[in-house]
Each structure stands twice: as C-alpha cells, then as structure tokens.
Amino acid sequence: MPGKPNQPIFSTICRSKKAGSVSPSPIVKGTSNGVVTDIDGNYSLNATGGGTLVFSYVGYVTQERPWQQVP
Numbered sequence: 001m002p003g004k005p006n007q008p009i010f011s012t013i014c015r016s017k018k019a020g021s022v023s024p025s026p027i028v029k030g031t032s033n034g035v036v037t038d039i040d041g042n043y044s045l046n047a048t049g050g051g052t053l054v055f056s057y058v059g060y061v062t063q064e065r066p067w068q069q070v071p
Contacts, residue, residue: 009044009045009046009047023041024055024056024057024060024063025037025055025056025057026043026045026055027056028045028047029051029064030051031047033045033047052064053065
C-alpha cells in the first residue's frame with residue numbers, strides 16, 4: 001500500500017531434523033528486499049503494507065506465504 005511506513009517482520013523458520021542446518025532465505029516477492037536467516041532460523045526484514053514472502057534454498061522447493069501489515 002503506497003504511503004504506509006515500513007513494518008518490521010520478525011520470525012523464525014522451523015525445520016525438520018532431516019533438513020539439518022538448512023534455512024531458506026526469505027525475500028519480499030517482486031522486490032530485492034530479502035535476508036539470510038541466522039543459524040537458528042531467525043530473521044527480520046522491513047516491508048511495506050502486506051504481500052508475499054518467498055522462501056527459497058538451492059535444492060529445495062520454493063514456498064510462498066502471504067502476510068499482512070498490522071494496523
């Protein structure tokens with residue numbers, strides 16, 4: 001939404017023991033605004049309004065998850 005300030009997104013990516021230490025990199029769809037998770041899968045990034053976060057990692061299926069700005 002134009003005119004809305006950036007809102008921080010804080011989250012943790014949970015993974016199965018089978019995946020080991022692999023954590024995907026979240027990015028705001030349609031932008032270059034993305035981050036790398038830490039060793040525990042934690043990340044934070046700033047985004048405007050609502051949208052879709054894309055999670056990808058080489059060799060794994062890319063997943064998209066919607067999010068909305070809290071008023």
